[in-house]
Amino acid sequence: MAVRALKAIVALCLVALGAEAGAQSVTWTDIVGATNSSGTLTKAGSSDAWDASAIGRHALTGIGYMECTVQETATERSCGFARTVWTRTPSDLTYGFVLGADGHLYIYEKGILKQEVGGYATADILRVTLTSTGATFSRNGTEVATSSIVPTYPVYALASLKTPGATVTGVTVSGTQVERVVWTRTVKTNSVGSSVWYSRTAITNAWDAGATRPGVSARPDTSSSLRVRR
Numbered sequence: 001m002a003v004r005a006l007k008a009i010v011a012l013c014l015v016a017l018g019a020e021a022g023a024q025s026v027t028w029t030d031i032v033g034a035t036n037s038s039g040t041l042t043k044a045g046s047s048d049a050w051d052a053s054a055i056g057r058h059a060l061t062g063i064g065y066m067e068c069t070v071q072e073t074a075t076e077r078s079c080g081f082a083r084t085v086w087t088r089t090p091s092d093l094t095y096g097f098v099l100g101a102d103g104h105l106y107i108y109e110k111g112i113l114k115q116e117v118g119g120y121a122t123a124d125i126l127r128v129t130l131t132s133t134g135a136t137f138s139r140n141g142t143e144v145a146t147s148s149i150v151p152t153y154p155v156y157a158l159a160s161l162k163t164p165g166a167t168v169t170g171v172t173v174s175g176t177q178v179e180r181v182v183w184t185r186t187v188k189t190n191s192v193g194s195s196v197w198y199s200r201t202a203i204t205n206a207w208d209a210g211a212t213r214p215g216v217s218a219r220p221d222t223s224s225s226l227r228v229r230r
Contacts (some may be wrong), residue, residue, distance in 0.1 A: 025171070025172050026039065026066075026171040027057035028041060029054065029055055029056070030054060032051070032052060033045050033051050033052030033161070039169065040071075040167055040168070041168045041169070042161075043075075043161035043162075043164055043167075047164070050089040050160055050161075050162050053088035053089070053159060054168075055085060055157065055158055056156045056157030056180070057180060058180060059178055059179075060130070060175045061153050062175055063131060063151075064129075064173060064174050064177075066157060066171065067125055067126065067171065067172050068169070069123065069125055069169055070123060070124040070125075071122065071167045071169050071170075072122065073103050073122060074101055075101055076161075076166060077159070077160060077162060077168055078093060078108070078159065078160045078161075079097055079157070079159045080093040080128055081096060081130065081155040081158070082155060085158060088160055089160050090108050090160060091112075093110075094110055095108070095147060095151075096128060098113075099120060099126075101163055103119050104118070104119055105117050105118060105120045107144070107145045114147070117137070117144040118144070120139065124139055125170075130175075133148070134148045134150060135151065154178070154180075156180055157171060159171065
C-alpha cells in the first residue's frame with residue numbers, strides 16, 4: 001500500500017529482548033547537541049534554544065514511573081514520557097516536567113503547558129507516575145498535579161535541554177520495559193529514534209527506501225527491516 005511522505009511510517013518499533021521490570025537507569029540514545037557522562041546529559045552548544053535532546057533506549061509498556069534528580073536551578077530543560085518524537089522539545093512530552101530557568105516548575109500534558117506548580121531546588125526528586133486512569137506528578141514524594149488522560153503505550157523517556165550547560169541527571173524508569181529499535185542503516189529515509197520516513201524529494205512510486213536494525217529479530221541470521229513506499 002502506498003504511503004505518503006513527510007510523516008513517520010513507524011511511530012515506535014519495539015524488540016522483545018527480555019522485558020525488564022523494576023527501576024532502571026535510563027540509557028540515552030539519539031543524543032543531539034549534548035554530552036552524556038554516566039547518564040548525565042549536558043547541553044554542549046551556546047544557543048538558548050530547544051536544540052539538544054536524547055531519547056531513552058527502552059520503552060515502558062505499562063504502568064510505571066520515571067524519576068529525575070535536580071542538579072541546578074538556573075537553566076531550562078525538560079524530562080518526561082513521550083509517545084512520539086517530532087520536535088524533540090517539551091511539545092513532544094505526553095507527561096513531563098519543564099524546569100524553568102526562573103526556578104519554577106511546570107507540568108506538561110500532551111505537549112501543552114498544563115500548570116505551574118511552584119519552585120524547585122537542587123537535589124529535588126521529580127516523578128511522573130503512569131496509572132490505569134491517568135498520571136500523577138510529584139516532587140520529593142508529594143503530589144503536585146494529576147492528569148486524567150489515560151496512557152497509551154508504549155512510551156519512552158525524553159530529555160530536552162534549552163539553556164547552555166543545562167543538565168538532566170539521575171533519570172530512572174520503573175515498570176516493564178522492552179528495547180526500542182534504533183535504526184542503524186537507512187536508505188533514502190530520515191530517522192529520529194524509532195521513527196523513519198521517506199526523504200527523497202523526487203516522487204517515485206517504488207519500494208526504494210528503507211531501514212534496518214541488524215541482529216534484533218527472532219532468528220539470529222536475519223534483520224528487522226522496513227521499506228517505505230511513496
